[in-house]
Amino acid sequence: MKHVEVLIASYLEPAYVDRIRQIDGVRVMYDPALLPQPRYGSDHVGHPLRRSLEDEQRWREYLAEAEVLFDFDHTNLAVLTTLIPHVRWIQATSAGIGQLLIRTGLIAAPITFTTAKGIHAKPLADFAAMAILWFAKDGFRMIREQAARRWTRYCGRNVSGATVGIVGFGSIGREVAKVCRAMGMRVVATSRTLRAGASDSDADQIISVSNLTALLGVADYVVLAVPHTPQTERLLGGAELAAMRPGAVLINVARGAVVDEAALIAALRDGHLGGAALDVLSMEPPAADNPLWSMPNVLISPHSASTVESENNRLTDLFCENLVRYMRGEALLNVFDRKRLY
Incomplete structure (x- = not known):
């Protein structure tokens, strides 16, 4: 045989x-x-x-x-x-x-x-949920205050009732949606296969890929979960980042090439974005002088969220x-x- x-x-x-x-x-x-x-x-x-x-x-x-x-x-x-x-x-x-x-x-x-x-959808959804909670509850503040042995009460933000925009509604995007739904969030997603306005059990609203800025304008948290293709390279450039809500948080579990990194750094520096949680970067590992390393509103994971x-x-x-x-x-x-x- x-x-x-x-x-x-x-x-x-x-x-x-x-x-x-x-x-x-x-x-x-x-x-x-x-x-x-x-x-x-x-x-x-x-x-x-x-x-x-x-x-x-x-x-x-x-x-x-x-x-x-x-x-x-x-x-x-x-x-x-x-x-x-x-x-x-x-x-x-x-x-x-x-x-x-x-x-x-x-x-x-x-x-x-x-x-x-x-295989990696649930761990990546866990990372997205962690990042949402981290920014909503101001994890950076807690780390700073603990390191300074300082006890100062403060006010965080609700996760329930906030809107998450999921760019890419495949297996990863759907797992992110389920976790966010469980936290009481409103879910808006772009999909290549579902028509805009279609009814979906995992999302409150489906938006056409061609109308990405509509999603960016309503989301408190934007989760990137698209594959790296010619169509998604630098999908989020300066104009798209500017279309995001002031104070919104970007969470990237896709690929670094999906975002114009220089434009992201500028949007974080000028305060338009509230923060970013990045499991992927344009160059991995990033150069020692990459500003993202030291930005006070950036959380970096070494491409390990799925593992x-x-x-x-x-x-x-x-x-x-x-x-x-x-x-x-x-x-x-x-x-x-x-x-x-x-």
């Missing part, structure tokens, strides 16, 4: 590897000694790795045999297309892989890519489901759309 050759290309805990091995008709190649070791839980890139010539040869032999990859080989991205002649499907560990595929030339390869769409301890368990669930589908010749879940780039 012919087996499907599966190569696990980033570190995965042994228990999850065993679950994959239990699928009939699969031969799993996994050698953690040849992989970058994780820097933190659920890390799929790992510490920098320099293999010996012998180890690199062995690793490339695995790549040459593989029909299916769990994750990309981050140690050979620049030449990966030349090393995987038999690969027909790659399961990514991230939802936003479009720019990686373009940079590496993999987008032109005769390979099916499936994303981790949905939680349960991630690899959920990724294994998704991969095993897709692996069974692949072997049966059935449609895979989360197939990457080359035209839309997500």
